[in-house]
Amino acid sequence: MKFIKRLLLTGIKKSPWLLHFDCGSCNGCDIETLAVLTPVYDAERFGVINVGNPKHADIFLVTGTVNRKNQEILNNLYLQIPEPKVILAVGTCALSGGIFAEAPNVIGGVDKIIPVDIYIPGCPPKPEAILEGVLKSVELLEDKVKNGKI
Amino acid sequence: MPKTIIPFGPQHPVLPEPLHFSLTVEDEIVQEAIPGFGYVHRGLEKLCEIKDIHKMIQVVERVCGICSKIHALCYCEGIEQMMGVEVPPRAKYLRTIWSELHRMHSHLLWLGLFADSFGFESLFYHFWRIREKILDINEKTAGNRIIVSVNILGGVKRDLSTEDQKWILAELKEIENKLEEVKDTLFKDYTISKRTKGKGILSAEEALYLGAVGPVLRASGVAQDCRQLQYAAFSELDFEPVIAQEGDSFARMQVRYFELFQSIDLIRQALSKIPEGPISVKVKGYPEGENVFRVEQPRGEVFYYFKANGSKFLDRLRIRTPTFANVPALAKMLTGIELADVPVVILSIDPCISCTER
Numbered sequence: 001m002k003f004i005k006r007l008l009l010t011g012i013k014k015s016p017w018l019l020h021f022d023c024g025s026c027n028g029c030d031i032e033t034l035a036v037l038t039p040v041y042d043a044e045r046f047g048v049i050n051v052g053n054p055k056h057a058d059i060f061l062v063t064g065t066v067n068r069k070n071q072e073i074l075n076n077l078y079l080q081i082p083e084p085k086v087i088l089a090v091g092t093c094a095l096s097g098g099i100f101a102e103a104p105n106v107i108g109g110v111d112k113i114i115p116v117d118i119y120i121p122g123c124p125p126k127p128e129a130i131l132e133g134v135l136k137s138v139e140l141l142e143d144k145v146k147n148g149k150i
Numbered sequence: 151m152p153k154t155i156i157p158f159g160p161q162h163p164v165l166p167e168p169l170h171f172s173l174t175v176e177d178e179i180v181q182e183a184i185p186g187f188g189y190v191h192r193g194l195e196k197l198c199e200i201k202d203i204h205k206m207i208q209v210v211e212r213v214c215g216i217c218s219k220i221h222a223l224c225y226c227e228g229i230e231q232m233m234g235v236e237v238p239p240r241a242k243y244l245r246t247i248w249s250e251l252h253r254m255h256s257h258l259l260w261l262g263l264f265a266d267s268f269g270f271e272s273l274f275y276h277f278w279r280i281r282e283k284i285l286d287i288n289e290k291t292a293g294n295r296i297i298v299s300v301n302i303l304g305g306v307k308r309d310l311s312t313e314d315q316k317w318i319l320a321e322l323k324e325i326e327n328k329l330e331e332v333k334d335t336l337f338k339d340y341t342i343s344k345r346t347k348g349k350g351i352l353s354a355e356e357a358l359y360l361g362a363v364g365p366v367l368r369a370s371g372v373a374q375d376c377r378q379l380q381y382a383a384f385s386e387l388d389f390e391p392v393i394a395q396e397g398d399s400f401a402r403m404q405v406r407y408f409e410l411f412q413s414i415d416l417i418r419q420a421l422s423k424i425p426e427g428p429i430s431v432k433v434k435g436y437p438e439g440e441n442v443f444r445v446e447q448p449r450g451e452v453f454y455y456f457k458a459n460g461s462k463f464l465d466r467l468r469i470r471t472p473t474f475a476n477v478p479a480l481a482k483m484l485t486g487i488e489l490a491d492v493p494v495v496i497l498s499i500d501p502c503i504s505c506t507e508r
Contacts (some may be wrong), residue, residue, distance in 0.1 A: 021168075022166055022190070022504075023163055023190075024189065024190045024192060024504075026165075026214055026215040026218075026297075027214055027216070027502065028215025028216075028296045028297050030165070030166045030167065030215075030294060031215065031259060032295070032296060034166060038262075038282075039275050039278070040278075040279060040282045047389070052161075052162065054161075056431070064190070067190075067192060069191065070189040070210040073160055073168070077302035099212055100192045100212070101208055102197065102200055103192045103194050103196060103197055104196050105191050105195045106193070123212075123297060124295075126295070141260075144401075
């Protein structure tokens with residue numbers, strides 16, 4: 001068990017994999033998230049890879065408000081990501097609903113459906129802020145592995 | 151082999167946005183594609199009842215983060231037309247410059263995502279690196295990288311200084327050179343032609359019949375561009391719609407690539423003709439009556455309907471976005487192609503789901 005833990009710790013520290021889900025955002029935060037992965041900001045130098053399969057992911061990055069139709073998908077994706085995992089909410093909409101909080105089809109922020117570990121405010125947040133959030137989540141992942149939350 | 155129904159999306163690695171398609175597949179060939187929507191629906195048209203006409207600008211900017219400036223332009227020009235407000239000429243030129251910068255950033259973004267959809271990752275990175283230059287211009291001149299909030303009713307909020315204008319021209323020159331560099335790869339690469347030529351063909355008649363708009367329509371050989379309606383400063387600028395004849399994914403890529411050069415040219419023309427003067431006028435009172443306004447977005451024609459009652463809130467705001475108009479054409483394109491080509495063809499219309507569902 002100790003060996004597996006050590007292995008997991010090295011893997012997660014060196015290469016955290018990220019799943020991005022657009023949960024009703026206006027695209028602003030999504031393209032900034034993608035910009036983080038491209039050469040100018042280059043998250044890949046920290047080993048961050050954007051994956052499409054929730055079962056491969058360590059970090060779950062959610063942008064946008066939750067509405068009645070996508071809450072199920074959000075929860076579904078959350079449950080499919082194996083422990084340990086860190087949830088990042090990116091953008092004002094994901095935090096509280098933002099400018100759309102009063103709109104008829106909006107439930108609110110992401111934390112109404114799933115627990116959120118790190119909040120990144122901004123409309124949209126700067127790529128630097130998103131990058132910092134991702135790096136913080138790696139530290140959090142390490143903690144989760146060390147404290148036995150596997 | 152019996153028919154199989156394959157769900158595509160809502161969470162899919164190729165699409166950054168949740169779009170769902172139920173694909174009925176028989177021997178790897180798509181027989182029927184039924185789109186499913188509602189994952190990004192926020193109901194923001196309804197917000198016009200609780201946010202006044204000035205605050206609604208910030209809401210319509212967030213219909214879509216990629217073409218935010220152009221949504222605000224359409225909204226402002228529509229309301230100004232209803233109220234009979236005459237916008238100063240300098241403001242018109244500034245609106246044109248920012249909207250063309252937005253078109254360029256959107257097309258570069260799309261070219262990158264399109265390259266990614268057939269697995270050409272280095273080209274994806276290359277386009278996004280070029281795009282960062284435009285985002286730098288946005289950040290320096292308007293204060294934000296993506297959601298550029300410069301429009302107000304009666305003009306614009308920010309001005310471009312002479313140094314800024316010179317800097318923009320220098321940056322555009324550099325962008326033009328960098329775009330020329332990738333031209334050979336884009337048009338002569340074997341993989342790109344193999345994956346895009348002849349995929350998702352839409353003839354001119356079908357495009358008109360299904361109500362396609364924007365680059366999808368122009369790639370089928372129809373020279374129709376809403377900028378010819380001469381809103382903002384387009385009446386004083388010189389341009390021809392970019393068209394292609396084949397109507398396939400490759401033609402749509404070609405149209406968008408050459409529109410980048412068209413936008414560079416339009417910005418240069420606008421910067422050379424820009425008059426001195428005030429950048430906004432004070433708007434008093436509230437609109438009354440009905441109005442319709444159309445502008446050309448990177449993805450095609452966007453249509454705004456306003457109904458006002460003379461109070462500070464609008465009665466009704468209706469937004470019809472280009473992707474909504476292109477979805478019937480997309481459903482047509484998807485039938486009869488191989489399953490492996492589905493991501494390429496979906497991306498070829500440059501889908502913006504957050505626009506479509508609002």
